[in-house]
Amino acid sequence: MSARLRVNPIMCQAHGLCAELVPELIGLDEWGYPLLSPEPVPPALMEYARRAVADCPTLALLLTED
Amino acid sequence: MPLGEHLDRHGGFLLRGFGGDGGPTMLIDSVERAGLTGHGGAGFPTARKLRAVAGRRRPVMVVNAAEGEPASRKDAVLMLTRPHLVLDGAVLAADAVGAREVIVAVHAGLSSVQAAISQRQTAGMDTTISIKVVQVPPAYVASEESALVRFLSGAPALPTFTPPRPYERGVNGRSTLVQNAETLAHLALIARHGDQWFRSVGTPTAPGSLLMTVAGAVQRPGVYELAFGVPLSAAFDAAGGLTEPLQAVLVGGYFGAWLPAETALSVRLTPADLVAAGAALGAGVLLALPESACGLAESQRVASWLAGQSAGQCGPCTLGLPAIAEDLAVLSRSGNTANVRNRLERRLRLVEGRGACHHPDGTARFVASTLQTFAADLARHRRGNPCPESRYPVLPLPGDPRRP
Numbered sequence: 290m291s292a293r294l295r296v297n298p299i300m301c302q303a304h305g306l307c308a309e310l311v312p313e314l315i316g317l318d319e320w321g322y323p324l325l326s327p328e329p330v331p332p333a334l335m336e337y338a339r340r341a342v343a344d345c346p347t348l349a350l351l352l353t354e355d
Numbered sequence: 356m357p358l359g360e361h362l363d364r365h366g367g368f369l370l371r372g373f374g375g376d377g378g379p380t381m382l383i384d385s386v387e388r389a390g391l392t393g394h395g396g397a398g399f400p401t402a403r404k405l406r407a408v409a410g411r412r413r414p415v416m417v418v419n420a421a422e423g424e425p426a427s428r429k430d431a432v433l434m435l436t437r438p439h440l441v442l443d444g445a446v447l448a449a450d451a452v453g454a455r456e457v458i459v460a461v462h463a464g465l466s467s468v469q470a471a472i473s474q475r476q477t478a479g480m481d482t483t484i485s486i487k488v489v490q491v492p493p494a495y496v497a498s499e500e501s502a503l504v505r506f507l508s509g510a511p512a513l514p515t516f517t518p519p520r521p522y523e524r525g526v527n528g529r530s531t532l533v534q535n536a537e538t539l540a541h542l543a544l545i546a547r548h549g550d551q552w553f554r555s556v557g558t559p560t561a562p563g564s565l566l567m568t569v570a571g572a573v574q575r576p577g578v579y580e581l582a583f584g585v586p587l588s589a590a591f592d593a594a595g596g597l598t599e600p601l602q603a604v605l606v607g608g609y610f611g612a613w614l615p616a617e618t619a620l621s622v623r624l625t626p627a628d629l630v631a632a633g634a635a636l637g638a639g640v641l642l643a644l645p646e647s648a649c650g651l652a653e654s655q656r657v658a659s660w661l662a663g664q665s666a667g668q669c670g671p672c673t674l675g676l677p678a679i680a681e682d683l684a685v686l687s688r689s690g691n692t693a694n695v696r697n698r699l700e701r702r703l704r705l706v707e708g709r710g711a712c713h714h715p716d717g718t719a720r721f722v723a724s725t726l727q728t729f730a731a732d733l734a735r736h737r738r739g740n741p742c743p744e745s746r747y748p749v750l751p752l753p754g755d756p757r758r759p
Contacts (some may be wrong), residue, residue, distance in 0.1 A: 297516045298669035299711050304589040318705055 291329035292352045294338060298322075300349035307350050310341040329355070358474040361439040368443060370450040374739055382644065383409065383547055387703030388560040389550035391542060394429075395419055396610070397537030398639045401542065406453040409452040409523040415506065415519075416449035417643040418442075418459040420536035421491040421498035421647070424608040425660075425752050426640045429566040430536045432578040434464055434473045437540060438471035444539025446481050447546045452532055493753070495664035498531050502666070504692035512730075513666045514581025514712035521523050537566050537639075558582035561625035565636075569594040571643035571749045572601065576662055581624060588620045590641050599645035609657055610717025612724035613650065633724070634734055644749050649688040651732050653750045654725040656750055658683050659716045671709035676718055678702055678725060683722055690737020699726070 294314060300314055303321035314326040330338045330352070338340045356364075387402035408414045418441065422430045429726035433441060444459045459468055464525035468488045475481050489507065491497050497512035500521055506512035507526045525531020534542075543565060545553050553554035554562040567590050570576040574595030581590055587604070591597055605611055612634040614622065622632045629636050644650055682699035686692070703723050706715040726733070736742070748755065 292576075298671065298709055299516050301670060303670055318675075319670065319702075320674040322669055322674075322709070324705075 291355050292335070292338070293327065293329055293355065294325045294342075294352045296323055296325060297349045297351065300347045302347050304346050306344055306346065307341040309331050310334070310344065311337045314338060315341070323350075356437055356439065357440055358471070358478055361437075364545060365440070365443075365544075368447060368543070369544040370447065370564070379735070380409070380451075381405075382447060382542075386542060386545055386549045386629035388558075389545045391538065391545060391553070392626075394537040394541070394565060396424075396608075397741065398586065398636065401534070401538055404522070404534070405448060405452055406533040407531050408454070408626065409688075410523075411453075414452055414454040414530040414565060416445060416452070416454040416457045417503065417525045418445045418457065418536055418539060419498060419500070419503060419533055421460045421462045421503070422638065423462070423493075423495040423498040424610075424638050424640065426568060426570065426608050426642055426750065427528045427638045428568045429578045429639055431462070431464065431529065433536055433566065434461060434468055438708060439466055439475070440543050441536045442471060442475065442481075442486065443546075444541070445486070445534075446484050446669060448542055449484050450531065450533060453506075455484055457484055457486040458507055458526070459486065460489055460491050460498065460507070461488060462493055462498070464653040465490050481602055491628065494666075494711060496666045496714055497659070499714075501586055501712065503533065504531055512540055514714075518712045520658060546623075558625055560627065565639050567624075567639045567641055569641045569643075570601045570751070571605075571641075572597055572645035572648075573643055583625050585624050586620070587622050587624050587641070591643060597645075598641060601643055602646045603644045603650055605640070605642040606634040607642065607751075608640040609661060609721055610713070611635060611637045611640065611642075612720060613654075613728035615728055616665075627649075629734060642750060648749050649687075649732065650729040651683075651736065652742050653748055654729070655680070655683045655687040656748060657750050657752065658718065658722050658725075661714075661721070665714060666674060666712075669710040669715075671706045672715040675702060675706040675709075679706070679718065681724055683725065686726075686733060687736065688741050690733055691742070692737070694724075696733075701725070 308315045308317045332337040356754050375527050381407045391401040392398045419432045472486050492512050499514050502512045502517040504521045504525045521531040557563045564582045569590050579593040587691050601616040603613045616632050626636050656681040662680040665672045670702050685695050701720045
């Protein structure tokens, strides 16, 4: 079972916290909105990915199971 | 066409009912054998949409006749001239999936659809299914499927994050089938004449016919019915021929793509042929750009309008599209300056797939195709010869002055 990051673009307010927490998987565009890795989250980064999802101030970041 | 004349020409039809005579899937099977696909822009197989809703609890049928595309007139013309064919299709589709409610969504012409519904009630038709008509706000994204469903549930007409898709949770939380008006007109004819009849025109992989809005440098701009598989030039012949030598054709509308004249005139009108040529059928719009017009100035005007039509919900669309439109404006004025060109190409990749709906994707596709098709003009503009903006643009936008 693998999981990928997804963002609800309507909820996202470009706080950028997620990119701070998992820079390996999340970058920011020129306007500060997240650019997500389309690859499954590697097991080694899963804990950080879950943390980023939980800490998103607008609850816009999601982990979706395949 | 009034109801009496409509029934004289096409005859009546029989509702079989979900779970009724012949089983729940008789019409859906026929639609599948016919190979009918949606005419609203996405070209999704109609039978699959019907099956996704069929048998769910109290589904709702929505007729999408609210074409937001400023260049498209086909659904408006269809609702005005053949409302009963669309309503027949709506009632048949609703019956086939077990829906008892039909909502017709329009931008204009509310009263004429209302009159058609009244005629049917007076004639004792549609007794098992209620039909109502609703006017949708005149914004480009308002008739996007999820925005339409949200509006019909009593909220603003803005796209929503999916899933859930309308067939899972639609109008007021109920499973909802959204079909384009033209698709339902084809369905009404399949129900009467059968799938073999439907396949008697078109090609094996693109059966049937389609309505096209043909405008720009043609003698008689208007809506024409064409068989799938004919050369694209047949659409211009139907519109009385070209008025000027052709430079390029915008295919599919403002989420579509430009084809240079020679490609456009030789391509066949099927979804696959158009995709192979670098375009897509979209909502069936063809805009003929004459040699005398400037493709860059025309496209830049449309790109700015599209940027302004963002619902303002998603950051990459709200901020990205105006930036893209401005980059294109700079290039259009002062030519192919490398840093602006690179920035624009990066931004086009940046916005793709990053909205809740496909507004940023469609806009990026249109601008990318502009850069490709009018590459020679970009070079010429760089040498200090920008074109003045036309007083009477070829690509129509709401509120344009009318040509005298």
